[in-house]
Amino acid sequence: MSEIKLLPLEESDREQFIKDNQEAFNYGALEEFGPRDDHFEEDGEIISHETISHAIDEGTAYRIIHAGKPVGGAVIKTEYDHGDLELLFVSPAVHSKGIGYATWCAIEEMHPEITVWETVTPYFEKRNIHFYVNRCGFHIVAYYNEHHCDPNDTEGELHDMFAFEKILPATPESIQEQIRRVTYYENIMDKARNGSAEMLRQLSDYYGSSAWKRDFAADEAGLLPKSLKRGVLSEDGIHDLLESFGV
Known part of the structure:
Protein backbone atom coordinates (compact mmCIF):
# COMPACT_ATOMS: atom_id res chain seq x y z
CA MET A 1 0.00 0.00 0.00
CA SER A 2 1.26 3.47 -0.85
CA GLU A 3 2.42 5.61 2.06
CA ILE A 4 0.37 8.79 2.33
CA LYS A 5 -0.31 11.52 4.84
CA LEU A 6 -3.54 13.46 5.30
CA LEU A 7 -2.92 17.08 6.20
CA PRO A 8 -5.70 19.55 7.04
CA LEU A 9 -6.35 21.87 4.11
CA GLU A 10 -4.70 25.26 4.51
CA GLU A 11 -6.77 28.27 3.47
CA SER A 12 -3.89 29.39 1.25
CA ASP A 13 -4.21 26.12 -0.71
CA ARG A 14 -8.00 26.24 -1.04
CA TYR A 27 -10.46 13.46 -16.41
CA GLY A 28 -13.09 10.79 -15.70
CA ALA A 29 -15.70 12.54 -17.84
CA LEU A 30 -13.32 13.07 -20.73
CA GLU A 31 -12.26 9.40 -20.57
CA GLU A 32 -15.88 8.34 -20.91
CA PHE A 33 -17.39 10.95 -23.23
CA GLY A 34 -14.57 12.88 -24.86
CA PRO A 35 -14.58 16.69 -25.01
CA ARG A 36 -18.33 17.23 -24.55
CA ASP A 37 -20.05 19.79 -22.34
CA ASP A 38 -23.42 18.21 -21.56
CA HIS A 39 -22.28 16.42 -18.39
CA PHE A 40 -20.62 19.48 -16.88
CA GLU A 41 -22.01 21.72 -14.11
CA GLU A 42 -20.33 24.85 -15.47
CA ASP A 43 -18.25 25.69 -18.54
CA GLY A 44 -15.56 23.04 -18.82
CA GLU A 45 -16.07 21.64 -15.31
CA ILE A 46 -17.78 18.40 -14.28
CA ILE A 47 -18.06 19.74 -10.72
CA SER A 48 -18.48 23.43 -10.00
CA HIS A 49 -16.31 25.69 -7.87
CA GLU A 50 -19.40 26.40 -5.75
CA THR A 51 -20.10 22.70 -5.10
CA ILE A 52 -16.54 22.00 -3.95
CA SER A 53 -16.35 25.19 -1.90
CA HIS A 54 -19.61 24.34 -0.14
CA ALA A 55 -18.33 20.84 0.70
CA ILE A 56 -15.15 22.32 2.18
CA ASP A 57 -17.12 24.80 4.29
CA GLU A 58 -19.54 22.15 5.58
CA GLY A 59 -17.00 19.40 6.25
CA THR A 60 -13.34 18.77 7.02
CA ALA A 61 -10.92 18.91 4.11
CA TYR A 62 -7.54 17.19 3.81
CA ARG A 63 -4.69 17.25 1.34
CA ILE A 64 -3.31 13.83 0.34
CA ILE A 65 0.49 13.96 0.51
CA HIS A 66 2.59 11.31 -1.23
CA ALA A 67 6.38 11.47 -1.56
CA GLY A 68 6.26 14.95 -0.10
CA LYS A 69 3.86 16.33 -2.72
CA PRO A 70 0.10 17.01 -2.78
CA VAL A 75 -13.55 16.12 2.33
CA ILE A 76 -15.51 14.27 5.00
CA LYS A 77 -18.37 15.18 7.30
CA THR A 78 -19.14 13.21 10.45
CA GLU A 79 -21.94 13.22 13.01
CA TYR A 80 -22.11 10.74 15.87
CA ASP A 81 -21.60 7.28 14.27
CA HIS A 82 -22.34 8.42 10.71
CA GLY A 83 -19.94 9.77 8.10
CA ASP A 84 -20.25 11.27 4.62
CA LEU A 85 -17.37 11.06 2.20
CA GLU A 86 -18.12 14.29 0.38
CA LEU A 87 -15.13 14.25 -1.96
CA LEU A 88 -12.15 12.03 -2.66
CA PHE A 89 -9.88 12.67 -5.62
CA VAL A 90 -6.41 11.67 -6.75
CA SER A 91 -4.41 13.38 -9.47
CA CYS A 105 -7.95 3.29 4.95
CA ALA A 106 -6.47 6.32 6.72
CA ILE A 107 -9.89 7.98 6.93
CA GLU A 108 -11.47 4.87 8.45
CA GLU A 109 -8.61 4.62 10.94
CA MET A 110 -9.06 8.27 11.92
CA HIS A 111 -12.73 7.69 12.74
CA PRO A 112 -13.29 4.41 14.61
CA GLU A 113 -16.57 5.86 15.89
CA ILE A 114 -18.11 5.77 12.41
CA THR A 115 -20.04 2.61 11.54
CA VAL A 116 -21.98 3.95 8.55
CA TRP A 117 -20.21 5.72 5.68
CA GLU A 118 -22.05 7.14 2.68
CA THR A 119 -20.94 8.71 -0.58
CA VAL A 120 -22.12 9.35 -4.14
CA THR A 121 -20.46 9.39 -7.55
CA PRO A 122 -21.66 10.07 -11.12
CA TYR A 123 -22.97 7.04 -13.01
CA PHE A 124 -20.25 7.31 -15.67
CA GLU A 125 -17.30 7.26 -13.22
CA LYS A 126 -16.40 3.61 -13.77
CA ARG A 127 -13.07 4.02 -11.99
CA ASN A 128 -14.80 5.42 -8.89
CA ILE A 129 -17.52 2.75 -8.91
CA HIS A 130 -14.88 0.01 -9.09
CA PHE A 131 -12.90 1.73 -6.34
CA TYR A 132 -15.78 2.10 -3.89
CA VAL A 133 -17.33 -1.33 -4.48
CA ASN A 134 -14.40 -3.63 -5.21
CA ARG A 135 -11.66 -1.93 -3.22
CA CYS A 136 -13.29 -0.16 -0.29
CA GLY A 137 -16.24 -2.46 0.42
CA PHE A 138 -19.11 -0.08 -0.25
CA HIS A 139 -22.44 -1.25 -1.65
CA ILE A 140 -24.59 0.58 -4.16
CA VAL A 141 -27.86 1.41 -2.41
CA ALA A 142 -29.58 3.80 -4.83
CA TYR A 143 -29.43 5.33 -8.28
CA TYR A 144 -30.60 8.94 -8.20
CA ASN A 145 -32.22 10.22 -11.38
CA GLU A 146 -35.23 12.24 -12.49
CA HIS A 147 -37.55 9.37 -11.52
CA HIS A 148 -35.90 8.66 -8.16
CA CYS A 149 -34.51 11.76 -6.47
CA ASP A 150 -32.56 11.91 -3.23
CA PRO A 151 -35.13 13.21 -0.70
CA ASN A 152 -32.41 15.40 0.85
CA ASP A 153 -31.33 16.92 -2.47
CA THR A 154 -33.12 20.26 -2.48
CA GLU A 155 -30.81 21.67 -5.17
CA GLY A 156 -31.41 18.93 -7.73
CA GLU A 157 -27.67 18.21 -7.97
CA LEU A 158 -27.73 14.44 -7.53
CA HIS A 159 -29.34 13.31 -10.79
CA ASP A 160 -27.58 10.40 -12.50
CA MET A 161 -25.61 9.55 -9.38
CA PHE A 162 -25.02 6.25 -7.61
CA ALA A 163 -25.31 6.29 -3.82
CA PHE A 164 -23.00 4.02 -1.83
CA GLU A 165 -23.05 2.83 1.76
CA LYS A 166 -20.54 0.94 3.89
CA ILE A 167 -21.60 -0.62 7.20
CA LEU A 168 -18.91 -1.42 9.78
CA PRO A 169 -19.17 -3.39 13.05
CA ALA A 170 -19.94 -1.51 16.25
CA THR A 171 -16.93 -0.30 18.22
CA PRO A 172 -16.58 1.07 21.75
CA GLU A 173 -16.20 4.49 20.14
CA SER A 174 -19.37 4.13 18.06
CA ILE A 175 -21.38 3.00 21.10
CA GLN A 176 -20.25 6.13 22.95
CA GLU A 177 -21.48 8.23 20.04
CA GLN A 178 -24.83 6.46 20.10
CA ILE A 179 -25.11 7.14 23.82
CA ARG A 180 -24.42 10.83 23.11
CA ARG A 181 -27.11 10.89 20.44
CA VAL A 182 -29.73 9.13 22.56
CA THR A 183 -28.99 11.56 25.42
CA TYR A 184 -29.33 14.52 23.06
CA TYR A 185 -32.69 13.39 21.71
CA GLU A 186 -33.89 12.43 25.18
CA ASN A 187 -33.43 16.10 26.08
CA ILE A 188 -35.21 17.11 22.87
CA MET A 189 -38.10 14.82 23.80
CA ASP A 190 -38.41 16.48 27.22
CA LYS A 191 -38.54 19.92 25.58
CA ALA A 192 -40.99 18.72 22.93
CA ARG A 193 -43.57 17.90 25.61
CA ASN A 194 -44.22 21.67 25.80
CA GLY A 195 -45.31 21.64 22.16
CA SER A 196 -42.26 23.40 20.70
CA ALA A 197 -42.61 23.10 16.93
CA GLU A 198 -38.84 23.03 16.41
CA MET A 199 -38.29 20.35 19.08
CA LEU A 200 -41.12 18.25 17.64
CA ARG A 201 -39.65 18.56 14.15
CA GLN A 202 -36.23 17.41 15.35
CA ALA A 217 -31.12 -2.08 17.49
CA ALA A 218 -28.16 -1.36 19.77
CA ASP A 219 -30.50 -1.11 22.73
CA GLU A 220 -32.24 -4.35 21.79
CA ALA A 221 -28.83 -6.02 21.55
CA GLY A 222 -27.93 -4.85 25.06
CA LEU A 223 -25.10 -2.60 23.87
CA LEU A 224 -26.34 0.53 25.64
CA PRO A 225 -25.86 0.87 29.43
CA LYS A 226 -28.84 -0.03 31.59
CA SER A 227 -28.56 3.29 33.41
CA GLY A 246 -50.49 16.22 15.22
CA VAL A 247 -46.97 15.57 13.94
Whole structure:
Protein backbone atom coordinates (compact mmCIF):
# COMPACT_ATOMS: atom_id res chain seq x y z
CA MET A 1 0.00 0.00 0.00
CA SER A 2 1.26 3.47 -0.85
CA GLU A 3 2.42 5.61 2.06
CA ILE A 4 0.37 8.79 2.33
CA LYS A 5 -0.31 11.52 4.84
CA LEU A 6 -3.54 13.46 5.30
CA LEU A 7 -2.92 17.08 6.20
CA PRO A 8 -5.70 19.55 7.04
CA LEU A 9 -6.35 21.87 4.11
CA GLU A 10 -4.70 25.26 4.51
CA GLU A 11 -6.77 28.27 3.47
CA SER A 12 -3.89 29.39 1.25
CA ASP A 13 -4.21 26.12 -0.71
CA ARG A 14 -8.00 26.24 -1.04
CA GLU A 15 -8.17 27.48 -4.64
CA GLN A 16 -5.52 25.01 -5.84
CA PHE A 17 -7.39 22.21 -4.04
CA ILE A 18 -10.56 23.15 -5.93
CA LYS A 19 -8.70 23.35 -9.23
CA ASP A 20 -7.07 19.94 -8.66
CA ASN A 21 -10.45 18.43 -7.74
CA GLN A 22 -11.99 19.74 -10.94
CA GLU A 23 -9.10 18.40 -13.00
CA ALA A 24 -9.50 14.94 -11.48
CA PHE A 25 -13.27 14.87 -12.09
CA ASN A 26 -12.91 16.25 -15.62
CA TYR A 27 -10.46 13.46 -16.41
CA GLY A 28 -13.09 10.79 -15.70
CA ALA A 29 -15.70 12.54 -17.84
CA LEU A 30 -13.32 13.07 -20.73
CA GLU A 31 -12.26 9.40 -20.57
CA GLU A 32 -15.88 8.34 -20.91
CA PHE A 33 -17.39 10.95 -23.23
CA GLY A 34 -14.57 12.88 -24.86
CA PRO A 35 -14.58 16.69 -25.01
CA ARG A 36 -18.33 17.23 -24.55
CA ASP A 37 -20.05 19.79 -22.34
CA ASP A 38 -23.42 18.21 -21.56
CA HIS A 39 -22.28 16.42 -18.39
CA PHE A 40 -20.62 19.48 -16.88
CA GLU A 41 -22.01 21.72 -14.11
CA GLU A 42 -20.33 24.85 -15.47
CA ASP A 43 -18.25 25.69 -18.54
CA GLY A 44 -15.56 23.04 -18.82
CA GLU A 45 -16.07 21.64 -15.31
CA ILE A 46 -17.78 18.40 -14.28
CA ILE A 47 -18.06 19.74 -10.72
CA SER A 48 -18.48 23.43 -10.00
CA HIS A 49 -16.31 25.69 -7.87
CA GLU A 50 -19.40 26.40 -5.75
CA THR A 51 -20.10 22.70 -5.10
CA ILE A 52 -16.54 22.00 -3.95
CA SER A 53 -16.35 25.19 -1.90
CA HIS A 54 -19.61 24.34 -0.14
CA ALA A 55 -18.33 20.84 0.70
CA ILE A 56 -15.15 22.32 2.18
CA ASP A 57 -17.12 24.80 4.29
CA GLU A 58 -19.54 22.15 5.58
CA GLY A 59 -17.00 19.40 6.25
CA THR A 60 -13.34 18.77 7.02
CA ALA A 61 -10.92 18.91 4.11
CA TYR A 62 -7.54 17.19 3.81
CA ARG A 63 -4.69 17.25 1.34
CA ILE A 64 -3.31 13.83 0.34
CA ILE A 65 0.49 13.96 0.51
CA HIS A 66 2.59 11.31 -1.23
CA ALA A 67 6.38 11.47 -1.56
CA GLY A 68 6.26 14.95 -0.10
CA LYS A 69 3.86 16.33 -2.72
CA PRO A 70 0.10 17.01 -2.78
CA VAL A 71 -1.52 14.39 -5.03
CA GLY A 72 -5.20 14.78 -4.21
CA GLY A 73 -7.65 15.55 -1.47
CA ALA A 74 -10.64 14.46 0.55
CA VAL A 75 -13.55 16.12 2.33
CA ILE A 76 -15.51 14.27 5.00
CA LYS A 77 -18.37 15.18 7.30
CA THR A 78 -19.14 13.21 10.45
CA GLU A 79 -21.94 13.22 13.01
CA TYR A 80 -22.11 10.74 15.87
CA ASP A 81 -21.60 7.28 14.27
CA HIS A 82 -22.34 8.42 10.71
CA GLY A 83 -19.94 9.77 8.10
CA ASP A 84 -20.25 11.27 4.62
CA LEU A 85 -17.37 11.06 2.20
CA GLU A 86 -18.12 14.29 0.38
CA LEU A 87 -15.13 14.25 -1.96
CA LEU A 88 -12.15 12.03 -2.66
CA PHE A 89 -9.88 12.67 -5.62
CA VAL A 90 -6.41 11.67 -6.75
CA SER A 91 -4.41 13.38 -9.47
CA PRO A 92 -4.64 11.45 -12.77
CA ALA A 93 -0.83 11.57 -12.90
CA VAL A 94 -0.63 9.11 -9.97
CA HIS A 95 -3.61 6.85 -10.68
CA SER A 96 -3.24 3.10 -10.07
CA LYS A 97 -0.62 3.52 -7.34
CA GLY A 98 -2.89 2.63 -4.43
CA ILE A 99 -3.07 6.22 -3.19
CA GLY A 100 -6.87 6.39 -3.14
CA TYR A 101 -7.18 3.13 -1.21
CA ALA A 102 -4.49 4.17 1.27
CA THR A 103 -6.37 7.42 1.77
CA TRP A 104 -9.64 5.64 2.46
CA CYS A 105 -7.95 3.29 4.95
CA ALA A 106 -6.47 6.32 6.72
CA ILE A 107 -9.89 7.98 6.93
CA GLU A 108 -11.47 4.87 8.45
CA GLU A 109 -8.61 4.62 10.94
CA MET A 110 -9.06 8.27 11.92
CA HIS A 111 -12.73 7.69 12.74
CA PRO A 112 -13.29 4.41 14.61
CA GLU A 113 -16.57 5.86 15.89
CA ILE A 114 -18.11 5.77 12.41
CA THR A 115 -20.04 2.61 11.54
CA VAL A 116 -21.98 3.95 8.55
CA TRP A 117 -20.21 5.72 5.68
CA GLU A 118 -22.05 7.14 2.68
CA THR A 119 -20.94 8.71 -0.58
CA VAL A 120 -22.12 9.35 -4.14
CA THR A 121 -20.46 9.39 -7.55
CA PRO A 122 -21.66 10.07 -11.12
CA TYR A 123 -22.97 7.04 -13.01
CA PHE A 124 -20.25 7.31 -15.67
CA GLU A 125 -17.30 7.26 -13.22
CA LYS A 126 -16.40 3.61 -13.77
CA ARG A 127 -13.07 4.02 -11.99
CA ASN A 128 -14.80 5.42 -8.89
CA ILE A 129 -17.52 2.75 -8.91
CA HIS A 130 -14.88 0.01 -9.09
CA PHE A 131 -12.90 1.73 -6.34
CA TYR A 132 -15.78 2.10 -3.89
CA VAL A 133 -17.33 -1.33 -4.48
CA ASN A 134 -14.40 -3.63 -5.21
CA ARG A 135 -11.66 -1.93 -3.22
CA CYS A 136 -13.29 -0.16 -0.29
CA GLY A 137 -16.24 -2.46 0.42
CA PHE A 138 -19.11 -0.08 -0.25
CA HIS A 139 -22.44 -1.25 -1.65
CA ILE A 140 -24.59 0.58 -4.16
CA VAL A 141 -27.86 1.41 -2.41
CA ALA A 142 -29.58 3.80 -4.83
CA TYR A 143 -29.43 5.33 -8.28
CA TYR A 144 -30.60 8.94 -8.20
CA ASN A 145 -32.22 10.22 -11.38
CA GLU A 146 -35.23 12.24 -12.49
CA HIS A 147 -37.55 9.37 -11.52
CA HIS A 148 -35.90 8.66 -8.16
CA CYS A 149 -34.51 11.76 -6.47
CA ASP A 150 -32.56 11.91 -3.23
CA PRO A 151 -35.13 13.21 -0.70
CA ASN A 152 -32.41 15.40 0.85
CA ASP A 153 -31.33 16.92 -2.47
CA THR A 154 -33.12 20.26 -2.48
CA GLU A 155 -30.81 21.67 -5.17
CA GLY A 156 -31.41 18.93 -7.73
CA GLU A 157 -27.67 18.21 -7.97
CA LEU A 158 -27.73 14.44 -7.53
CA HIS A 159 -29.34 13.31 -10.79
CA ASP A 160 -27.58 10.40 -12.50
CA MET A 161 -25.61 9.55 -9.38
CA PHE A 162 -25.02 6.25 -7.61
CA ALA A 163 -25.31 6.29 -3.82
CA PHE A 164 -23.00 4.02 -1.83
CA GLU A 165 -23.05 2.83 1.76
CA LYS A 166 -20.54 0.94 3.89
CA ILE A 167 -21.60 -0.62 7.20
CA LEU A 168 -18.91 -1.42 9.78
CA PRO A 169 -19.17 -3.39 13.05
CA ALA A 170 -19.94 -1.51 16.25
CA THR A 171 -16.93 -0.30 18.22
CA PRO A 172 -16.58 1.07 21.75
CA GLU A 173 -16.20 4.49 20.14
CA SER A 174 -19.37 4.13 18.06
CA ILE A 175 -21.38 3.00 21.10
CA GLN A 176 -20.25 6.13 22.95
CA GLU A 177 -21.48 8.23 20.04
CA GLN A 178 -24.83 6.46 20.10
CA ILE A 179 -25.11 7.14 23.82
CA ARG A 180 -24.42 10.83 23.11
CA ARG A 181 -27.11 10.89 20.44
CA VAL A 182 -29.73 9.13 22.56
CA THR A 183 -28.99 11.56 25.42
CA TYR A 184 -29.33 14.52 23.06
CA TYR A 185 -32.69 13.39 21.71
CA GLU A 186 -33.89 12.43 25.18
CA ASN A 187 -33.43 16.10 26.08
CA ILE A 188 -35.21 17.11 22.87
CA MET A 189 -38.10 14.82 23.80
CA ASP A 190 -38.41 16.48 27.22
CA LYS A 191 -38.54 19.92 25.58
CA ALA A 192 -40.99 18.72 22.93
CA ARG A 193 -43.57 17.90 25.61
CA ASN A 194 -44.22 21.67 25.80
CA GLY A 195 -45.31 21.64 22.16
CA SER A 196 -42.26 23.40 20.70
CA ALA A 197 -42.61 23.10 16.93
CA GLU A 198 -38.84 23.03 16.41
CA MET A 199 -38.29 20.35 19.08
CA LEU A 200 -41.12 18.25 17.64
CA ARG A 201 -39.65 18.56 14.15
CA GLN A 202 -36.23 17.41 15.35
CA LEU A 203 -37.80 14.53 17.25
CA SER A 204 -39.86 13.49 14.23
CA ASP A 205 -36.82 13.60 11.95
CA TYR A 206 -34.85 11.42 14.36
CA TYR A 207 -37.71 8.93 14.76
CA GLY A 208 -37.89 8.49 10.98
CA SER A 209 -34.14 8.16 10.48
CA SER A 210 -31.77 5.23 10.07
CA ALA A 211 -29.92 6.61 13.12
CA TRP A 212 -32.94 5.89 15.35
CA LYS A 213 -33.11 2.37 13.94
CA ARG A 214 -29.42 1.82 14.74
CA ASP A 215 -29.89 3.15 18.26
CA PHE A 216 -32.98 1.00 18.77
CA ALA A 217 -31.12 -2.08 17.49
CA ALA A 218 -28.16 -1.36 19.77
CA ASP A 219 -30.50 -1.11 22.73
CA GLU A 220 -32.24 -4.35 21.79
CA ALA A 221 -28.83 -6.02 21.55
CA GLY A 222 -27.93 -4.85 25.06
CA LEU A 223 -25.10 -2.60 23.87
CA LEU A 224 -26.34 0.53 25.64
CA PRO A 225 -25.86 0.87 29.43
CA LYS A 226 -28.84 -0.03 31.59
CA SER A 227 -28.56 3.29 33.41
CA LEU A 228 -29.09 5.29 30.20
CA LYS A 229 -32.34 7.25 30.07
CA ARG A 230 -33.89 5.98 26.83
CA GLY A 231 -37.55 6.97 26.59
CA VAL A 232 -36.82 8.25 23.09
CA LEU A 233 -36.23 4.65 22.01
CA SER A 234 -39.70 3.59 23.11
CA GLU A 235 -41.78 3.30 19.94
CA ASP A 236 -45.06 3.88 21.76
CA GLY A 237 -43.72 6.79 23.80
CA ILE A 238 -42.29 8.80 20.92
CA HIS A 239 -45.15 7.93 18.57
CA ASP A 240 -47.81 8.95 21.09
CA LEU A 241 -46.04 12.25 21.84
CA LEU A 242 -45.77 13.19 18.17
CA GLU A 243 -49.34 12.13 17.49
CA SER A 244 -50.66 14.19 20.42
CA PHE A 245 -49.39 17.31 18.69
CA GLY A 246 -50.49 16.22 15.22
CA VAL A 247 -46.97 15.57 13.94
